[in-house]
Structures are given as structure tokens and as C-alpha cells.
Amino acid sequence: DQQVKQNSPSLSVQEGRISILNCDYTNSMFDYFLWYKKYPAEGPTFLISISSIKDKNEDGRFTVFLNKSAKHLSLHIVPSQPGDSAVYFCAIPNRDDKIIFGKGTRLHILP
Amino acid sequence: KAGVTQTPRYLIKTRGQQVTLSCSPISGHRSVSWYQQTPGQGLQFLFEYFSETQRNKGNFPGRFSGRQFSNSRSEMNVSTLELGDSALYLCASTRQGGFHEQYFGPGTRLTVT
Numbered sequence: 001d002q003q004v005k006q007n008s009p010s011l012s013v014q015e016g017r018i019s020i021l022n023c024d025y026t027n028s029m030f031d032y033f034l035w036y037k038k039y040p041a042e043g044p045t046f047l048i049s050i051s052s053i054k055d056k057n058e059d060g061r062f063t064v065f066l067n068k069s070a071k072h073l074s075l076h077i078v079p080s081q082p083g084d085s086a087v088y089f090c091a092i093p094n095r096d097d098k099i100i101f102g103k104g105t106r107l108h109i110l111p
Numbered sequence: 112k113a114g115v116t117q118t119p120r121y122l123i124k125t126r127g128q129q130v131t132l133s134c135s136p137i138s139g140h141r142s143v144s145w146y147q148q149t150p151g152q153g154l155q156f157l158f159e160y161f162s163e164t165q166r167n168k169g170n171f172p173g174r175f176s177g178r179q180f181s182n183s184r185s186e187m188n189v190s191t192l193e194l195g196d197s198a199l200y201l202c203a204s205t206r207q208g209g210f211h212e213q214y215f216g217p218g219t220r221l222t223v224t
Contacts, residue, residue: 034210043115043201043215044154089154093210097167101146103153 003027004092006102014110019077021105023090028071034091035064035075037084038104044089048075077107085109113138115204115216123222129190132219136183136204142166143185144213145177148199157200160185161208189221197223 005024013019023033032051036044050057050064050073057064063076077084087104094100116135124130136143144167145157156169160179177187183204189196199220203213 032211036215041217043203043217045215046212049211091154091210097159097209098169099144099156099210101154101156 002103003094004090004100004102006088006090006105008105009103010106010108012108012110013080015082016079019075019080019084019107019109021075021077021088021090021107023073023075023102025071025073025092027092027094028068029095030092031095032093033064033066033073034093035062036089036091036101038087038089047088080107080109082109082111115202115214117200117202117216117219119219120217121220121222123224124192125224126192126194128192129188130192130221132187132189132200132202132221134185134187134202134204134216136185136202137214140204140206140214141183142205142208143179143183144203144205144210145185145187146201146203147171148201148218149197154201157187159208166208192223194223197221 003026034049035047037047038044048059048062050066066073087106089104090102118133142161144159148154159167163179174190179185199218201218203215
């Protein structure tokens, strides 16, 4: 049973438009949430995080929104750039000191 | 500052063999975590070491083990390899442990034949 779900394996977005990546979770007791970006042949890179006491965190072109009642978080990238083409993982540390990753969404930015 | 390094980058082993992977964290980082990435299961947490002690362990069989040395370098060992162990093995380091803002290495691609 997946505790962290990224239901879209891939997403294609036109350059300059907004990319929205989604992540759903099942446990309402998670304290903070992370997004990672991964290029081929490289390890994941931390992108942005959000604490459960907030509903929005912004860092440049990247904004993460948290909807606790829906157990849903989303990553918005605007405007999307070619270098944003990568696999994006949401990751959630649980209270057992383990971290659970979603299976990732591959984002393609189209020229 | 040098990043997290992992050796070897690629490895081919036969079923039943054992393998040892190495991870050197960023200088000053005391925590190293290991992950397995497969197409079917995604990224899964294996274990975390902090100051030479295993702090957390994921849901993997005992064939998967690790250790950390006094210089924070870590090794991961898999014994009696199975075909399903073919994966990208990633390690990540942080200064004080936990999962916030981990720095990942490029991974070791293990293929079991």
C-alpha cells in the first residue's frame, strides 16, 4: 500500500507555461514534505520543502502548496524552462524516522 | 566543496554473489543514508548511519547491511544477490542526520545476472 503517490508518471508542458506536479499521501501525521529533482545519471537534488504548519512555500520559480485536508501537495514551476526537464519526486519523512518517496513524475518541457 | 561520491559507478554481479558499495559523504557531514531505486518500486530507504551507528532501517531483508567508518565514509553490502537486487543504489549525506536537504551521490548501478 503506497503511502505516497504520484499518479502521473509523466507530464509534458510547453516552455514558458506552468508545470504542476502532484503528490497524494495517506498519513495525516506527516510533519514536513520535500520535493527532489533528478536528472539521468545523477542523484536526486533537493528542490524545496514545506512544513505541515504552512500551506505554501515559494522559492524563485518553484512553489509548493500543501492541502492538509485533502492530503495533497503540489509543486508549481513557472515559467517552465528546458532545464526543468527531469524526474520529480515528492518525499515524506514519517514519524518512525524513515522517508517515503513517491515513484516520481517525469517532466518534459517542450520547446 | 566536493559532493557525495560513490564507487563503483557500475557493477555487474552473478546471482548468489555478494557486493560491497562505497559512499564518501560531503566533508563535515556525519550522516549517510542509502536508497535503492528500481523502476517498479521507485526510491526506497534502506538505512541511515550517523556517527558509525545505524539509526534507522527500512524494510529490506537482512541480506542488506551497512556500516560507517570514523571518517563518515559508509559501505553497503548485499549478500546472496538475487536478480531483483538489480537497481540504482544511491547514498545521501547530511550534516546532522534526518532527511531534510540531503545531498545525493550519483549512484551505483548494480546489475545482477
